[in-house]
Amino acid sequence: MTTESASTKSATDQVPPLQRDISWLRARLDEIQDGTARRDVDRLRDIVDRMRATGAPDPELADFDLAAIRAMLKRLGTAFHLRNKAEQVHIVRVNRRRERHATLEAPRPESLGEAVGVLHAAGFDLDAMLETIGRLDIQPTLTAHPTESRRRTIIQKQARIAELLGVVDAEDAGELERSRAAAGVRRALAVTLATDEIRSSRPEVVDEVRTGIHHLAGVIREAVPVVHRDLLDAIERHYGTRPVALPEFLRYRSWIGGDRDGNPNVTAEVTESTLQAMRTAAIEGHLENLEILHRDLSISDHRVPIAGELLDVIDRDAGRFGETDVDAAYLRHEPFRRRLRQIERRLRAAISDAEETYAANDLLDDLEVLHRALHHAGLAEVADGGTLADALVQARTFGFHLAGLDLRQHSRIHEGAVADLLRLAGVEDDYASLDEEGKAAVLRRELATSRPLLARDAAVASATREMLDTLAVVKRAVDREPAAIGSYIVSMAHAASDLYEVLVLLREVGLWRRDEDGVTCPIDVAPLFETVDDLAGAKAVLEGMFGDPAYAGQLEARGRFQEIMLGYSDSNKDGGYWAANWRLQVAQDELARTCREAGVEFRFFHGRGGTVARGGGRAHRAILSSPVASRNGRIRFTEQGEVISFRYAMPALANRHLEQIANAMLLASSGCAGTADEASIDAVDAADGLMDQLAAVSRETYRALIDDPGFWPVFEDRSPVRFIGELPIASRPVSRSGGGLQFENLRAIPWVFSWTQMRCNVPGWYGVGTAFDRVVSGDESKLDACRSAYRAGGHFRAFIDNAQQEMARARLLVGGWYLGTADGLHPRIAAEFELAERAILAITGQGGLLDNNPVIRESIRERNPDTDLINAIQVELLRRVRDEAYDDEVEMKNVVLLGVNALAAAMQSTG
Known part of the structure; x- marks a missing residue:
C-alpha cells in the first residue's frame, strides 16, 4: 500500500473512530480482492432490493454459479469479520478513554474502582472489604460446545489484524509505522482470503483441548494478576493502604476433555491425556515466570541483607536436583537467582517424572519465601508490586493443573453402569426397571458400606468398563493434584437416585469411602437440572437428598457444600423463552432457600450459551438481577465457542470481562447492588x-x-x-x-x-x-x-x-x-x-x-x-x-x- 493510502486515516479524523476503522479495513480489502467479486456483490444488492420489495426470493439469483457465490461469501464474510475486530478494538478504546477521565468520585462504570467505592461509601471498613472479597468464588468454565464456526487459523489471522489496527490507531504512531502496519494488514488479509474457511474434517477432542489450553495459558493466565492488581489499586485509593495480597477469588474450570455427555470421542484415555497436557502447560507457565524473575532479581548479598530463611532452603537443596558445584559457585553472591534455578530444576522434573514429589503448594511456599526475603532485604515494593506478586497470584490460581477439569455424563449412562454392576454382583437383576423409590432403596443399602460391588478387573459391559476406567483416571489425578479435578456433573438429573448412582460408581474406584469416621470424597457431585419440569422439581429433589442419611455423608465430606447446575439451553428449547427464564429465576430462589434452611453452603453453576435463548446476554446484568437469596458470592458459568473467542481475543477485553464479573459479584454479595424503595x-x-x-x-x-x-x-x-x-x-x-x-x-x-x-x-x-x-x-x-x-x-x-x-x-x-x-x-x-x-x-x-x-x-x-x-x-x-x-x-x-x-x-x- 502507498504512503498516501496509509495516511488517509489522518485525513478522516473527524469521522467517528469506529466508522473510520471499518472504512479503513474495507479499503484494504478492496485493494487486494479481485474486482469481479465486488461487481457481483453490487449486482446482488440490486437483486436484494427487489426481494425486500416483493418479500420473496428473486429468480435472478440462479444466474450466479458456485464460484461466484463462493467469492461473494468470502468477501462479505471477511468484511464482517473485519468489522467485528474493529468493534473489539473500539471497545478497548472506549474503556481506555473512560479510564483516563475517571475519578475517585466518578469511576468508570462496572469497574473494580466503582465496586470498591460503593462498598466504601456504604461503610465497609478495610477488614469488611477484605472479608467480602474472601467470600467471592468466581469460576468461569470453558467448554467445547460447538458455537465457534471459525477455524483457529482464521481467528489467529484476525487477531493479528486487530493488533495491527491498534498500531494504525495509536496517536503517537509515525507515518512509516502506520504504513508498515497497513502493509501487514494487507498481507494478513491476502492469506485469509487464500485460506479455507471450513475445516476439511471435524476436530478431534485433542484439538479442542489444545484450543482451551491456548486461552487458559495465554490471555487468561495473564489477565488474572491484572484483575488482582486493579482491585488492590482500588482498595489503596479508597482506604489509603494497600494489602500485601488478596484472597484467591477467581479460578478457572474446564469441560474440554472431560465432558462426555453425548460425545463418545471423550474416553478415559482422552481425559488422562487432557489432564497431563494441562499440567504441562501450567508448569511451563511457571517456568516462564521463573525466567523473568531470574532476569529481574539480580540481587547481591554484597548490597542487601539476605534472610536466613532463604539461605536455609538454598543450603537444604544444595547439590540436589541436578545442581552442580559450578552452578552454585557462579551464583554464590546472588542467592535469589540461585534459589530460582533450584526451583526451576524441580519444576522441570515435575512435568514428566511421576515420582517427583514437588507439588503446587511447594512452588507456592518457595515463592512466598522469596517474597518474605525481598521484604527482609528492604525491597518491599519489588516484592508486592512486581513480577513476583503476579507469579504468586498465578501459582495460587493455576497450580499444576491450569484449570480444574469437570466430568459430565448423562444420567442414563450412570443408570446403565450401576444396573450392570448390581446384576453381576447378584444384588439386583433388573435395577433399571425399578421406580424411583425402589432404586433409592437399593442405592441406600449400597452406600451404607465401602465394599465395592465387584473386583477391579471384573468382566463388565464395555460402557461400564469405560466409566470405571474414567473414574480410575480421576482417582490418579486427584491423588497427584487435588485441584486437578473439579466437579462431576450429572446431566438430565431428575431424581436423587441420579446422584446416588454416581456415588456408587465413585465407590468402585475408591473415590468415595465410608469408615467409622464418616465419608471421604474429594470431588463434588452436582445435578444438572435442564428441562422446565426438572427445574420445577429441583427443590423437592434437594430437600429429599438433604434429609436422606444416605446423602448426609457426602454433604459432610464436602464441608456441607452442594454445587447445583442450571441448564439454560435445554429449558429454553423445552419451554420457550419466558417460561424457561421465569422457571430458572424461581428455581434459584427456591434452591438457595432450601440450602440455607438445611445449613448447606451452595454454588450455582449457570450453563449459559452465547445467545439470549441459551442464557447469554450481559453477565453483569444477569448477576445483579439474580434472586437475593442466591447472592452468596459464589458463581460458576460456562463460556464456549464464540464467547471465548470474543472475551479472550485481546488482553484488554479479558480484563474488562473479568472486572465486570467481579464488580457485579462484589455488589451483589455485599448487599450493595442498589436499594429499591418500597x-x-x-x-x-x-x-x-x-x-x-x-x-x-x-x-x-x-x-x-x-x-x-x-x-x-x-x-x-x-x-x-x-x-x-x-x-x-x-x-x-x-x-x-x-x-x-x-x-x-x-x-x-x-x-x-x-x-x-x-x-x-x-x-x-x-x-x-x-x-x-x-x-x-x-x-x-x-x-x-x-x-x-x-x-x-x-x-x-x-x-x-x-x-x-x-x-x-x-x-x-x-x-x-x-x-x-x-x-x-x-x-x-x-x-x-x-x-x-x-x-x-x-x-x-x-x-x-x-x-x-x-x-x-x-x-x-x-x-x-x-x-x-x-x-x-x-x-x-x-x-x-x-x-x-x-x-x-x-x-x-x-x-x-x-x-x-x-x-x-x-x-x-x-x-
Missing part, C-alpha cells in the same frame, strides 16, 4: 404475581408452535439445520442419540443457530406476545405493575430487554424468504412478533425496539443491509439443494457451509 419492591412483587400466568401462556404458545405436526417438516426442509449439523466445528455429534434428525434429539445449539441464521431468533422471544396479550392487555392495573417493575430494574427488566434485543436483531422480512407463506409458519411467527413488540413498547414506553440502547440498535441497522445479501445467497443455495440443482455435491455442501460461517460473522452469534 414502591419499587411492591411493583416487582405485583409483576411477579403475574409471572406464573405469563410463563404458562408463553409456554403453551411456544409448544403449540413446535408441537404442530406440520412444523418440523417445514423447519427441516427450509432451514439450514441439516448443514449446521455437518459443520466440522466440534468433536461431538449434533444430536445426543443416533437416527434421523428430530426435534426431540436435536441439541439446543443447532436449534438456536438455525433460527439465528434465518433471522427469526424465535427461541429468544416467541410466546411473549400472546402471554402479555392474554394476561395483561386491557387491564391497566396489570400494565401499570409491569411498567413499574420494568422501571425498578431486576429480573423483569432483564427479561424484557433481552427479548427486545433478540427481536431487534431479527428481520422477519428475511425470514419470509426462507419459510414462505404457503405453510402458514411465517405468518404465525410474524403475528406473534407483532404482539410481542406491542407489549414491550407498551411496558417500556419506547417508540421502537432498543430505543433504550442506541449503540446496539445502530450497529444492527448498519449490519442489516449486507447481512441480507448473505441471507439471499443462503436461500438460493438451500433451494438448489432441495431441487438437487448442482453438479458437485461436495462443492455444494462446502459453499453452503461457507454461507453459514459468513452469516455467523454477520450476526455475531451462532447458537
